[in-house]
Amino acid sequence: MTTLSANAVRATTYVLIAMLCAALSASAQSPKTRSWAADNGNGTYSNPLFYDEFSDPDMIRVGPDYYLTGTTMHTMPGLPILHSQDLVNWRIIGYALDRLDLGPDFRLEDGKEIYGQGIWAPSFRYHNGTYYIFANVNRFGLQVFRASDPRGPWKHNRIQQGLHDLSVLFDDDGRIYAVYGASTIRIVEMNADLTALVPGTDRVLIDKSLGMGEGSHIYKIKGKYYIVSAVPGAHVPMKCARAESLAGPWEVKTISENESLGIGQGYRPKNFRRPTPPFEVTPPNPSESLSLTLHQGGIIETDTGEWWGYSMQDHNAVGRLTSLSPVTWVEGWPYFGLPGNLTRTPSLWVKPNTGRTSAVTSPYDRNDDFSGPKLQQVWQWNHLPDDSKWSLTERPGYLRLHSLPAPDFWLARNTLTQRAMGPESIATTEVDAAGLKNGDAAGLALLNLPYSWVGVSRREDQFALEFYDQRAGKPIREALAGTRVRLRVHCDFDKDTARFSYSANGKEFKDIGPELILAFQLKTFQGVRFGLFHYNASGAAGGQADFDSFTVLEPRSRGLTQPIPAGKxxxxxxxxxxxxxxxxxxxxxxxxxxxxxxxxxxxxxxxxxxxxxxxxxxxxxxxxxxxxxxxxxxxxxxxxxxxxxxxxxxxxxxxxxxxxxxxxxxxxxxxxxxxxxxxxxxxxxxxxxxxxxxxxxx
Structure with a gap:
């Protein structure tokens, strides 16, 4: 009787998973729907809308069209614009921000960075034929983007004063207001061309004693003013304030609370906001007191008169996820949830009636063979890239990354990223490392804190397969016969674990390193990201790495994980x-x-x-x-x-x-x-x- 090694068993499992995913993709899903889709294809949808990081969402409707954007922090391009006609099936149509260069920290230069900063908590608005997005940048004030077409081009101007988690209202009398703040809600008037705040207009709108929070979304509905906000934190309710006029008085109700969608708190670093080595991690805790509740979002009316709400949830290591909820109006208050079960968002419900139908689709095309003239729109750079150091044309059909000096992966420039996918995803890339020079390392990473990666390194003219886990702090190196290798990482966000592997022959994959724990932390203020990287640790520019392809397989890419057993x-x-x-x-x-x-x-x-x-x-x-x-x-x-x-x-x-x-x-x-x-x-x-x-x- 032959006993297989643990590595052999895992290698066989990886092959079977890949074959299964490929078969499912080919037979049951079209190329555009291989990734997570919330539409169940039977008139219902499942939450989350996107099973990847999409935080601080804000949404508008223009005629039959809905547009959505959210926080992108330090990634470029920023502020994605997603489009839908049924509120369930969304596709990316562009970004409002291609580049934002406000100093060396935006470029990962001089040891500086803007992790967890950059663009956050945007306010999306449409007024008199123009689309607007307002968003803060830490230390650099309020950024204003405007366009006549949501696909762009977008123009940009800056207002010196920053407004925390703002929301903008174009009022009926032509005046423009921004509400902002946390706990204490303030209001300030903006000038007509949105280039400055009107002096002397900044004041307290709602005192903190009324229990409001941050992430405000302001609306004027049937002559009344409504502000939806979330008490700061992950385990918090959403509040709504209402008044006949901006002068008040304001009433406040809780409109969403306690909805965890059956998700408990996962791994957390003990130094929650700014984790540092040795990265002590607390284990998962599914208790009610630490329930990861839906919070921070807004409401929107359809063409047919239905009302729907959207909000986010700190969904552990995969990041903050956006969900959709029916809204029930009771005595003039917009409660998330259904009659008889107010404040609770259903995990699965009937799709909105928007008067339009849409094919089942996913927001992004995640796979990329790098043969096109541009990168797929799902890609974002970690901080601002040096465009002279990457190319799709130097070697046609490959992404070429020239290495730049960096002490480690955390500060490596030109790392190309996309959001990791839940509930489970398997990312694979193939790299030709023949062009690496001494001091170079190139490969596939999980951008998180702690981070981890697998790749090829060159030291003293010797190539090696290398794995590095920042939590352990020590690399693992294995001999590598050639310079072309496939790299893979398998993430399970139900368990918040991951494992790296590689294949020298393109068929059998071998594990390298232990199973990793994936923690949710607020240094990057994002979920785990896949990354393709190349840097030189010797302090000088190095060689080149050529990536042949990138694929993401999702064994569970639908909310209905198994068919309803009708008739059985x-x-x-x-x-x-x-x-x-x-x-x-x-x-x-x-x-x-x-x-x-x-x-x-x-x-x-x-x-x-x-x-x-x-x-x-x-x-x-x-x-x-x-x-x-x-x-x-x-x-x-x-x-x-x-x-x-x-x-x-x-x-x-x-x-x-x-x-x-x-x-x-x-x-x-x-x-x-x-x-x-x-x-x-x-x-x-x-x-x-x-x-x-x-x-x-x-």
């Missing part, structure tokens, strides 16, 4: 206790032991909704007034009371959302009657609302 008979088990669902004496119960489980036939009700029928022909039903959470068995044709939105939480967990209560079926801790009154899954998913299912034995 299945059994349900509570994820926390293992107890099964059973129909007994006209009620739905949880019962201990496999023998007491009931089989339910899944009846398709359209738009991702189902009814559950027993062998006796009864349906699971949520009872009416006065007993809105009681679940019974009922004969006859299924209606809304017997219909549930099938919710896939993307880790093998299924929830059943009642169309009567807009709350979830929940199993008690001990065997007994279930209810349909649970607001949403807990971060650890062990609150009785999450179930696993399997085919029934019949």
């Amino acid at each position: 008979w299945i059994t349900f088990s509570d994820l926390s206790s293992g107890n099964r669902l059973a129909a007994v004496d006209g009620k739905l119960l949880t019962a201990a032991g496999a023998g007491k489980a009931s089989a339910f036939q899944v009846v398709d009700r359209g738009r991702g909704r189902v009814a559950l029928r027993t062998a006796q022909g009864q349906f699971v039903s949520v009872s009416g007034a006065g007993k809105s959470g009681e679940v019974v068995m009922k004969a006859g044709k299924p209606g809304d009371a017997e219909t549930f939105q099938w919710v896939d939480l993307q880790r093998g967990d299924t929830l059943l959302l009642s169309l009567v209560t807009h709350r979830y079926i929940t199993a008690p801790k001990e065997p007994g009657p279930v209810s349909a009154d649970h607001p949403g899954p807990a971060p650890d998913r062990k609150d009785g609302s999450c179930f696993t299912w399997k085919p029934a034995q019949r």
